[in-house]
Structure formats: structure tokens, C-alpha cells
Amino acid sequence: MFIVHSGHWRLPFGPNKEDGSIVIGPGDVASVPIHMFRGFEKLDEGVGFLFTVLGEDNPGKVTWAPAVFEAAADHGLKLAKGGRLIDTSQGDYTLQDVELAEATGDDTAAELKTPPMDKLRQCVVAADAMTGNPNSRLAMEGVEEAGVITPVATDDGFKAGPISGWWPHGFNVRRLTMSAGAYIPQHARAEVEVIFVHSGTLEVSWDGGAIIMGAGDTLSVPVGLPHAFRNTASVDLVAFVVRGGDAPGLPQFVAGVPMI
Incomplete structure (x- = not known):
């Protein structure tokens, strides 16, 4: 769940941002369903602030889209279990004693389907509404x-x-x-x-x-x-x-x- 405190944001959906998006601004609230790919893009200048609430005491871990692993590798980055990105451009010594995350497979990605956009729009309330x-x-x-x-x-x-x-x-x-x-x-x-x-x-x-x-x-x-x-x-x-x-x-x- 995201409350926009400042800035204007686009939330793109799908493993490659291909499943549509919503735009939210100050005072708006969006609750993004579980088990689907989403991202965040700041649309305007200045510092943006999203107040976020995750359900339950242990919200679990992030599942990154396959394209994220590919883009990270192109820049010498490795993803460790737990979500930490490690820069290996200066050598692999930083990977010692680090357990790397496995890339998200196509089968797993296919299971994380984006709901129809008309349903996702029901998950947003504008400040003036x-x-x-x-x-x-x-x-x-x-x-x-x-x-x-x-x-x-x-x-x-x-x-x-x-x-x-x-x-x-x-x-x-x-x-x-x-x-x-x-x-x-x-x-x-x-x-x-x-x-x-x-x-x-x-x-x-x-x-x-x-x-x-x-x-x-x-x-x-x-x-x-x-x-x-x-x-x-x-x-x-x-x-x-x-x-x-x-x-x-x-x-x-x-x-x-x-x-x-």
C-alpha cells in the first residue's frame, strides 16, 4: 500500500512493464495486489516520498523480474539473497561468503500474472475522492x-x-x-x-x-x-x-x- 506524500509517480505493471500502469500524486493511495510484478517511476523533479505499508509482521522477500537480473549482469551487479545488490565491477572479492539469489525463471514469472487494468484501477483512491x-x-x-x-x-x-x-x-x-x-x-x-x-x-x-x-x-x-x-x-x-x-x-x- 502506497500513500503519496510528495511527487508524482507511475506504477508500471508486468515483468517488462508491458501490462499497463497507473499514475498517482500527492494524497492519493494505491494498494497493489500481491503476486504480481510492479515498479516505480518518479515523473517530476525534486524528492519524492511514498509512505508504504506491507501486510503482516514478516512481509516476505521480493521476487525480481527476469529482466532485472539481465540488466544487473550487464552492469556488473549481482543480487544476493535478501535483496542486496553487489557491485562486482572492481572484482569478485565482494562475493565471498555471499549467497546469490537465483534468477527468476520463466515459469515462475508466468505464474505472477497482472490482473486486468479495470480491476487494478479499483485499487486506487484519489485524494479528492x-x-x-x-x-x-x-x-x-x-x-x-x-x-x-x-x-x-x-x-x-x-x-x-x-x-x-x-x-x-x-x-x-x-x-x-x-x-x-x-x-x-x-x-x-x-x-x-x-x-x-x-x-x-x-x-x-x-x-x-x-x-x-x-x-x-x-x-x-x-x-x-x-x-x-x-x-x-x-x-x-x-x-x-x-x-x-x-x-x-x-x-x-x-x-x-x-x-x-
Whole structure:
């Protein structure tokens, strides 16, 4: 899963980039299915930043297309198991005690078929197509929470979609928007919560402490920790929140704070 923080990108598909592509820009989200070849091309000048989430604690290893091995060999590069590229242009001494990866065979490559482009387009949500969910328990004055990746309907009021996928994700992605001064009272989560600030400023506070997050910052909130959010800046905050599991539960607000 890729959230574009900066830059414009083309994601080409297929072992030789022959199966089509999609273009994504700042604020867009794309979830690329497993077991297919994909690549990344930065289309504009300047530094690009993709925030990426891989499913499960051990996401496995990369399978390189056959053409990658051929191109690497032409430049004196060898691929070690684990994905490390080794430059042998100055001699093979760097290969000592290194186990090289075997080139991807044609049979293996043929099994990693690219889905039809109409299905792949269902795996992308443009920034301007994300809409707040009024049923979100975080929806209150100046606060919107939009579903982005929701594999199944959840206990906290989100329907499946707009990206649900036909492969396992193991997490949800939401876009949190807060206007200047907006506040979400202390609440706790029973699942992992990772916050990535796309633009603006976010204060995350808890009993005895607080931090200020700016654009590009990432925070993993400890499970069960009561915490509050506040937009302390004069401009809107846009943050993406990754929630662990296919169906996150309701936020548990601190006693005395009404459920909105």
C-alpha cells in the first residue's frame, strides 16, 4: 500500500512493464495486489516520498523480474539473497561468503500474472475522492475520518471499500482531517494504530506528555494508551491512520467523555 506524500509517480505493471500502469500524486493511495510484478517511476523533479505499508509482521522477500537480473549482469551487479545488490565491477572479492539469489525463471514469472487494468484501477483512491464517514465515532466538530482501505465492514462504523481488495490486507487505512483548533478527546484503541501526517500539524497528548507532529512524521501509538488529538495550527491537518486488523473496534473514550 502506497500513500503519496510528495511527487508524482507511475506504477508500471508486468515483468517488462508491458501490462499497463497507473499514475498517482500527492494524497492519493494505491494498494497493489500481491503476486504480481510492479515498479516505480518518479515523473517530476525534486524528492519524492511514498509512505508504504506491507501486510503482516514478516512481509516476505521480493521476487525480481527476469529482466532485472539481465540488466544487473550487464552492469556488473549481482543480487544476493535478501535483496542486496553487489557491485562486482572492481572484482569478485565482494562475493565471498555471499549467497546469490537465483534468477527468476520463466515459469515462475508466468505464474505472477497482472490482473486486468479495470480491476487494478479499483485499487486506487484519489485524494479528492476521499469523503468523510459521518458514522465514524471520531466525527465531531471540525473532524472527518474517511475510509480508504477497508477490507470488510467494521465495528467502528465503516463499510467495506473504497479499496477492499481480493487479497488479504490485515489492516485498515483512514484519512483523518481536522480543521484549525479541532480536538478529539482522550480515547484508546485495542488494535495497532500508526499515524502518518501528510500535511499540517498534529498534537498527540496523553496523561503526562504530548508530542507535536509535522508533515512527514510517523507515530505508532501504544495499544490501549488513552490519547487525544488536537490541530494546533491555523491550517487544516491531513493525516493517514493505519489500524491493525481487518475489522477495528470502537474507540474507547475516557470515562466522562460523551460518545459523539
